[in-house]
Amino acid sequence: MSRTHRHARWLRALGLSVSLLLPLTGSWAQSAYPNKPVRIVVQFAAGGGSDTLARAIADGLSRRLGQPVIVENKAGAGGIIGADHVAKAAPDGYTVLLTIPGAVTSFKAIYKKLPYDPETDLRLISDIALPRTVLAVNPSVPAQTYKELLDLVKKAPGKYTMGSWGPGVQPHQLQVFMDKTYGTQTALAAYKGEAPMAMDLISGVIPMAVGSTAALKPHITAGKLRPLAVFGSTRTKALPDVPTFAEQGYKDDVYMTTAPYYLMAPAKTPDAIVERLGKEVALVVRQPEVQERMEGLGLEPMGDTPAEATALYKDALPKLLKLARDTGVTVD
Numbered sequence: 180m181s182r183t184h185r186h187a188r189w190l191r192a193l194g195l196s197v198s199l200l201l202p203l204t205g206s207w208a209q210s211a212y213p214n215k216p217v218r219i220v221v222q223f224a225a226g227g228g229s230d231t232l233a234r235a236i237a238d239g240l241s242r243r244l245g246q247p248v249i250v251e252n253k254a255g256a257g258g259i260i261g262a263d264h265v266a267k268a269a270p271d272g273y274t275v276l277l278t279i280p281g282a283v284t285s286f287k288a289i290y291k292k293l294p295y296d297p298e299t300d301l302r303l304i305s306d307i308a309l310p311r312t313v314l315a316v317n318p319s320v321p322a323q324t325y326k327e328l329l330d331l332v333k334k335a336p337g338k339y340t341m342g343s344w345g346p347g348v349q350p351h352q353l354q355v356f357m358d359k360t361y362g363t364q365t366a367l368a369a370y371k372g373e374a375p376m377a378m379d380l381i382s383g384v385i386p387m388a389v390g391s392t393a394a395l396k397p398h399i400t401a402g403k404l405r406p407l408a409v410f411g412s413t414r415t416k417a418l419p420d421v422p423t424f425a426e427q428g429y430k431d432d433v434y435m436t437t438a439p440y441y442l443m444a445p446a447k448t449p450d451a452i453v454e455r456l457g458k459e460v461a462l463v464v465r466q467p468e469v470q471e472r473m474e475g476l477g478l479e480p481m482g483d484t485p486a487e488a489t490a491l492y493k494d495a496l497p498k499l500l501k502l503a504r505d506t507g508v509t510v511d
Contacts, residue, residue, distance in 0.1 A: 212272055212452050216247040219442075220276050222261030223344060224254045226374030228310060228391030228476070232440060233277045235472050236307060239463035254371040257345025257510075258282035259293065266295035270445035272452035275304060280438035281348045284496055285503035289347040290510050298496075302446050303488035304453055305460045306439040308478040311415040312349060314424075315395055315404040316387045317380055325408045325427050328387065329361055336364035342376045342388030343369045349410070350389035352506045356433045359507055380404060392417040392477025411437045417477030432502050438495055439481055441488070457485040 217240070221233045230252060237248040253261040258279050265276035281289075283297035295301070314325065322328035332339045341357075343350035346369045357363045368385050370376040373394035380388045381403045389410075396417050398404045406421045412435055414423060424434035442460060444453055463469055464482025473480045483491070 212455065213244050213246045215273060216249055217244065217272070218249050218251050218274050220261050220265050220274065221250055221252050222254060222258035222276075222278060222282060223252065224372030224374050225252050226394070227344065227372045228393035229277055229279055229440060230372075230374075231393050231476060232308060232310075232473070232478065235469060236277070236442075236460065236463055239466060239469055240459055243459045243463060252372075255345075257286070257347045257351075257369070259286065259290075262297070262301070263294045265443065266297075266300035266445060268445050270447035270449070272444065272448055272456060274445070275456065276301065276441075276443045277307065278441050278443060279310075279348065280441070280499065283441060283443065283492075284438060284499040285352075286347055288500045288503040289508050297443075300446050301443040302448060302453065303485055303492055304442040304444055304456045305464075305485065306481040306483050306488045306491060307442050307460070307464065308473050308480050308482075309437055309439045311392045311417065311437070311477040311479070312389055312410045313392055313395055313399075313406050313415075313418060313421060313477075314353070314387065314389050314408050314410075315380065315399060315406045317383045317385070318403070318405055319383055320386050320405070322407065323405075325424060325429060328407060329357070329363065332357070332363045332365060333361065337366070339363075339387060340366045340368045340385045342380050342385040342390075343367055344373045344376055344390065345369055345371070347508060347510045352433060352503065352508050353389055355508045356431070356506050360431075377404075396477060408434075410434055415477045416474050433506055436499065436502055438499060439491075440478075441492070453485050457483075457488075 219233045219237055221230045233250045237250050241248040253264050262282045265274055268274035322331055341350055341354035351367055354365055354367050358365055373390050376388055377394055379385050381398055392415055399406050408424045409415050409421050461482040464480050470480045
């Protein structure tokens with residue numbers, strides 16, 4: 180055999196070896212996941228409900244993955260900045276989003292244009308927990324019930340401002356609904372997170388606000404805030420003495436609808452990585468100490484699989500979009 184023929188056979192053999200190895204490269208890379216820190220992006224400033232939840236998940240997830248899991252706060256625009264950052268991140272499982280419902284559901288109806296499409300640019304990893312929210316007032320406000328608050332607001336057009344952790348989110352929807360339904364005249368104070376909103380509510384800069392039980396419960400317990408009503412169909416374990424809106428006779432969808440905190444990844448993140456994260460997160464959520472911590476914050480632990488989370492999301496999305504449109508909130 181000539182030297183030329185031997186060289187040609189060697190090249191063909193090399194090419195075959197490389198072609199056999201190539202299909203293994205992607206799966207090997209995924210099986211090695213993670214080999215560096217994972218970031219959980221939170222859309223609000225530190226100290227709020229989603230931030231507190233993310234840090235509880237990060238601690239357990241870090242131990243299970245064997246890598247640091249870092250919480251990164253990217254606040255602004257009611258959650259849009261953080262969601263957009265993750266939607267455009269590398270789809271490699273190292274940047275994920277712990278998001279409030281609105282940023283990936285009702286914002287599609289509220290905003291004329293979003294920089295991302297939650298249905299096509301992001302994918303579900305797990306439903307982490309179902310948050311509970313509460314309407315609270317500064318103690319200087321004499322109202323003891325929601326009806327008493329409405330009566331006060333009606334008598335003082337333009338005096339009352341609703342605190343919100345951003346534009347377009349639940350407290351904004353309630354503020355618009357109140358004006359539209361009961362003839363009140365209120366304003367909105369939109370913050371970059373629950374923590375700064377709570378501080379202004381405590382100091383009396385704003386008289387009323389809607390916030391998560393995770394963020395507001397410590398101030399309620401300390402007597403710095405007065406809770407009037409919780410959203411949802413049942414009371415929350417975190418504030419068992421606070422009645423629901425429904426118990427007070429207010430049963431419109433705006434008072435009853437709840438949706439979970441979602442853990443999401445860029446849409447093109449490989450299935451194997453999403454499944455791994457979903458499995459590990461579910462195991463973290465099931466840990467007794469994590470469940471106890473969540474329930475203490477007024478959260479209902481979930482921790483389902485990517486498939487289950489996706490199915491629930493697809494079922495809830497049209498209902499949440501309808502609620503947003505019916506409420507009448509719009510943001511340019």
